[in-house]
Amino acid sequence: MPVLDKLSWTYSTLWKATLPISLSAFAVPAPQLAQFLLSTVIFHEHTAGMIVETEAYLGADDLAAHSSRGVTPRTKVIFGPAGHAYIYLIYGMHECLNVVADIVGTPGCVLIRALEPLAGIPIMQKRRQWRGSPKGLTNGPGKLTQALAITRAQYGLRLDQGPLTIRQWRSRPEFPVATTPRIGISQCVDWPLRFIWANHTCVSKTPRSPSLQSP
DNA sequence: AGGTAGATCTCCT
DNA sequence: GGAGATCTACCTT
Numbered sequence: 001m002p003v004l005d006k007l008s009w010t011y012s013t014l015w016k017a018t019l020p021i022s023l024s025a026f027a028v029p030a031p032q033l034a035q036f037l038l039s040t041v042i043f044h045e046h047t048a049g050m051i052v053e054t055e056a057y058l059g060a061d062d063l064a065a066h067s068s069r070g071v072t073p074r075t076k077v078i079f080g081p082a083g084h085a086y087i088y089l090i091y092g093m094h095e096c097l098n099v100v101a102d103i104v105g106t107p108g109c110v111l112i113r114a115l116e117p118l119a120g121i122p123i124m125q126k127r128r129q130w131r132g133s134p135k136g137l138t139n140g141p142g143k144l145t146q147a148l149a150i151t152r153a154q155y156g157l158r159l160d161q162g163p164l165t166i167r168q169w170r171s172r173p174e175f176p177v178a179t180t181p182r183i184g185i186s187q188c189v190d191w192p193l194r195f196i197w198a199n200h201t202c203v204s205k206t207p208r209s210p211s212l213q214s215p
Numbered sequence: 216a217g218g219t220a221g222a223t224c225t226c227c228t
Numbered sequence: 229g230g231a232g233a234t235c236t237a238c239c240t241t
Binding site: 066069072073074075088089090091092093 | 222223224225226227
């Protein structure tokens with residue numbers, strides 16, 4: 001089981017330890033996809049990290065979701081096929097990576113909020129100008145995109161293959177999952193749609209009142 | 216450990 | 229024109 005500082009991976013050995021995810025596996029409701037994506041691994045530009053924190057965003061009733069305002073040039077990919085990348089700029093400077101969920105026409109997506117850095121850590125340090133502990137490289141949605149060099153240039157790309165890819169371990173690990181309210185929103189603040197690998201050191205914030213699910 | 220300010224762009228009112 | 233799915237530096241306890 002990969003845990004920070006216990007194993008060091010090269011990009012290619014990590015690639016071989018993982019398998020592709022079929023595009024159809026993404027076509028499930030966002031809360032389900034958010035939990036599935038925990039423990040999967042993002043690869044891009046000589047760097048890779050394991051997802052340990054996600055948030056689900058739903059459709060018209062979820063006023064915290066960008067898609068609740070309908071189709072715009074920015075949000076159109078959310079209404080398209082699952083398994084593609086929705087990437088947007090927040091606060092004028094930070095890119096955020098989302099994975100489109102659901103069937104075509106149903107706007108659901110999953111925000112990737114934190115990774116455990118696994119491969120290419122020196123490259124991440126250079127991109128982030130960060131000399132602190134490795135977890136500080138990717139424990140936040142704006143941090144992980146910078147560490148993996150993900151920008152709106154990758155908007156709309158499919159994630160089951162190609163330059164920006166998400167893969168799964170050959171054998172899915174067992175780990176405890178906790179559920180909390182989402183971070184940084186002002187609407188639907190109590191909806192339990194944030195999912196974390198409980199007690200993992202790379203999670204962005206300690207939840208104020210996590211509810212533990214069965215492992 | 217915790218709060219605040221500033222940076223800086225896109226979308227929608 | 230203003231808020232926003234954020235981060236860092238720089239304060240104060």
